[in-house]
Amino acid sequence: MKRIVPLFVLLAVAGCGEKNPAEDVGTGGADAGKADPAATGSSPSANSDEAGRLPEKEVDASEAGAKALLSAFLAPAADHAKLSAALAPTSGDYTAAFVGDAAAKAEAGYKQAWADGRMVLKPNAGQTELLLWKATSEELNAGTGDAKQFPGGYQEIAKHLKPGVTWYRFKFVEPGETLGMAFDGLACINGRWTIFPKPWRVLR
Numbered sequence: 013m014k015r016i017v018p019l020f021v022l023l024a025v026a027g028c029g030e031k032n033p034a035e036d037v038g039t040g041g042a043d044a045g046k047a048d049p050a051a052t053g054s055s056p057s058a059n060s061d062e063a064g065r066l067p068e069k070e071v072d073a074s075e076a077g078a079k080a081l082l083s084a085f086l087a088p089a090a091d092h093a094k095l096s097a098a099l100a101p102t103s104g105d106y107t108a109a110f111v112g113d114a115a116a117k118a119e120a121g122y123k124q125a126w127a128d129g130r131m132v133l134k135p136n137a138g139q140t141e142l143l144l145w146k147a148t149s150e151e152l153n154a155g156t157g158d159a160k161q162f163p164g165g166y167q168e169i170a171k172h173l174k175p176g177v178t179w180y181r182f183k184f185v186e187p188g189e190t191l192g193m194a195f196d197g198l199a200c201i202n203g204r205w206t207i208f209p210k211p212w213r214v215l216r
Contacts, residue, residue, distance in 0.1 A: 071200070071203055071204060071205070073200035075146055077200070077205070078144060078146070078180050078182075078198060078200075078205070079142065079144060081198075081205050082142050082144070082182055083142060085133055085134070085135060085184065086135060086140055086141070086142065092132050092133060092134040093132050095133070096133045096134075097126075097129070097131075099131075099133075099198075099205060099206050099207045100126045101119070101122070101126075101201070102202075102206075103119060104202055105202055105204075105206050106118050106119040108174060108177075108201045108202050109173070109174055109177055109199060109206075109208060110172050110174060110211075110215075111171075111172050111173065111174055112172075114172035114215055117215055118208060118211060118215060121213070121214025121215070122208065122214060131207075133195055133207070134184075134193070135184030135192070135193050136192070136193055138186045139185055139186050139192050139193060140186070140187060141184070141186070141187055142182060142183070142184060142185075143182060143183040143185055143190065143192075144180060144181075144182045145158040145161040145162070145180065145181045145182070146158055146178055146179065146180045147159045147161075147178070147179055147181075148176070148177065148178050148179070149170065149173035149174060149175050149176065149177050149179070150175060150176075152166050152167075152170040152173060152179065153170040153171065155167065158181075161181055162179070162181050162196060163181075163196060163210070163212075165210065165212030166179075166196075166211075166212065168212045168215075168216075169211055169212045169215045169216075172211075172215055173211075177199050178199060178200070179196070179197065179198070179199050180196070180197075180198040180199065181194070181195070181196040181197075181198075182196075182198065183195070195207075196209060196210065197209045197210065197211055
């Protein structure tokens with residue numbers, strides 16, 4: 013295990029530069045616990061005066077950006093439903109994350125759970141720290157790097173993942189623990205952070 017992030021890391025970015033396949037966003041099993049399985053966005057001002065517009069924030073697509081994003085879920089009084097909804101993929105995100113027909117299949121598999129607000133990432137009481145792993149699509153295909161830290165289902169569907177995408181698996185844990193609420197499928201796609209939990213369940 014590695015990369016423990018303290019609770020009070022501020023959220024630096026808004027994006028990046030299962031019952032039903034998608035209802036339970038954790039990885040399942042005793043390690044994950046039971047997650048409450050949630051797209052919102054903001055559009056630039058319609059003001060035609062370009063000088064009066066605030067510049068859009070550049071998203072940090074790095075591992076540090078992922079840590080900052082996820083640490084917001086550990087903050088006291090965090091609105092987990094709102095934070096989760098901001099990660100909902102768009103149609104374009106699916107085509108940027110998956111190869112060929114897998115994009116449409118994934119979108120169909122996740123669509124209802126997002127629409128119903130069931131996709132909520134949330135730590136249990138006392139879970140104030142973050143464990144984080146990452147692997148590229150290529151590493152997941154080859155079983156190299158941190159691929160071994162991802163659920164076995166990724167070996168099944170790695171061929172459907174778009175090359176060049178970096179994927180993250182993470183856990184919300186109590187201090188000093190390695191077991192907790194486990195999630196996967198976070199990626200920076202099309203300049204924003206989004207999540208595709210347990211993708212093997214929708215791609216089978």
